Amino acid sequence: MRASVHRAVEELLSEQPAEEVTLPLIATRAGVHPTTVYRRWGSLADLLSEVASSRFSGDIVVPDTGDVREDLERWATAVATDLADPDTLAIMRAALGAGPDGGCACTADRHAQLEAILERERSRGGRTPSVEEASDGLLGPLYYRALFTQLPVTAEWVRGLVRKLLS
Numbered sequence: 001m002r003a004s005v006h007r008a009v010e011e012l013l014s015e016q017p018a019e020e021v022t023l024p025l026i027a028t029r030a031g032v033h034p035t036t037v038y039r040r041w042g043s044l045a046d047l048l049s050e051v052a053s054s055r056f057s058g059d060i061v062v063p064d065t066g067d068v069r070e071d072l073e074r075w076a077t078a079v080a081t082d083l084a085d086p087d088t089l090a091i092m093r094a095a096l097g098a099g100p101d102g103g104c105a106c107t108a109d110r111h112a113q114l115e116a117i118l119e120r121e122r123s124r125g126g127r128t129p130s131v132e133e134a135s136d137g138l139l140g141p142l143y144y145r146a147l148f149t150q151l152p153v154t155a156e157w158v159r160g161l162v163r164k165l166l167s
Contacts, residue, residue: 023043
């Protein structure tokens, strides 16, 4: 049931504006009774947060090249590629618009991935920025560009973000 409801959310968000997606519409698409959806998630905001959290969990492999700069460049490029997907953006926009927890649902796994890259470098004796600094330096610009501009995300631009972060 959870998978069919999640799939229904993703399908509906790819077909119409987020403000037109409702719990009864999701239930109908998923083939379940609306009260089932209300009982399980309680609100559209809770459901959208769970879908976003699920969507952004484990979808990007954390690279381990032995070089933190290379790892961050590869990881940030994979994040940028993911953010270029219109379906990903639809889920993000819906989750962000649904309530205060939406942003966390879209970034929690990304922070864990950054922490893994940075901790691995620290274990090798390297100096790294904090996860917060890395998030501000990499995720902030990547998410901003994806959500609020039409500017392209080039490999050189991503490398520049990593260079700034590590300098």
